Amino acid sequence: MVFLETMLESKLNPLVALGRSGSLGLAGFVNKFNADAELLDDLNDHWTSKAHKRERNWVIEQMQNYARARRVRVTFLSGDVHCAAVGMLKTLHQGKEPQIPPSQDYRYMLNVVSSAIVNTPPPNAVLTMVSSLATKTHRTLHHMHTDETMVPLFDRDPNGQPAKSKYIMGRRNWCAADWDPSTGDLVFDIRVEIEKGAGRTHGYIVRAPPPRWNA
Incomplete structure (x- = not known):
């Protein structure tokens, strides 16, 4: 970036x-x-731009401290980058240590990226370049024992065709959030436009589990 x-x-x-x-x-x-x-x-x-990165890292660290102390699940909902994506923060997995399940990981935070439905997406070349960074190892937060990656949410395009990228959807979209009382999950449904101007959308769902760690 x-x-x-x-x-x-x-x-x-x-x-x-x-x-x-x-x-x-x-x-x-x-x-x-x-x-x-x-x-x-x-x-x-973008919150990973060089103008915001230091402040962004500080905010994440403060939210981790808050989540751990208050035993709450923190999720970021952002947008204005004209595409849909879901980033994920979690405890850094090192060596043979077992991975911490998301529900027990206070560092586990989703960053749900949506955008106003009227905003057209960036050019394909930009989406391709950003998508290529999705699987790259980012060490910016390793000093905080935190790993960051992206969720491969988009296996297919809204029209049923194979998606160009599993990580970023370059179509107009909006997001609905709800609470699932049966699991305690926060459910984020990213509604992506199937055909421009047709008024029909396809949903991609990602869940943030409730906190189940000891304060």
Whole structure:
């Protein structure tokens, strides 16, 4: 993510230069306010952007302390990046230590990413690049004994075709949240548009289990 930001900020980026000159039909690649790459504003909204990463890591650590002390499940609901995805934080698994079940792991936190239904997704090239980072090992939080990854939620597109990415869905979407009284789970149903403007959606469900660790 930081690499992509740096590339788009560079004055040597040929796509930005062509967009500013209006050549090759790339005028839409830059915004009309300051002629920066249009996608740069969206990337700066990501909580893993270089402008937010230190603050983001601090917030996660504070939420872990709060979850452990108060025995509550913390889940992040975010958006404005024009796609759907689910990130996951959990206790870092090292060596032969047994993995902690999500219900007993106070570090287990979902980051449910949705977006306003009116927002169109980023270009396929950007989605492909971000998707390629989904399985990458991120060591940013290892000093906090925390691992971060993404949930392979999207096995198929809403139209039934094989999904281009299991981790990021580049379609307009919205999210509904509910509580399952039979399990205590928080249930997040990401509703993804099947066909643009048709008013029909397909749901992808992810669950956050209730806290079952000892305070």
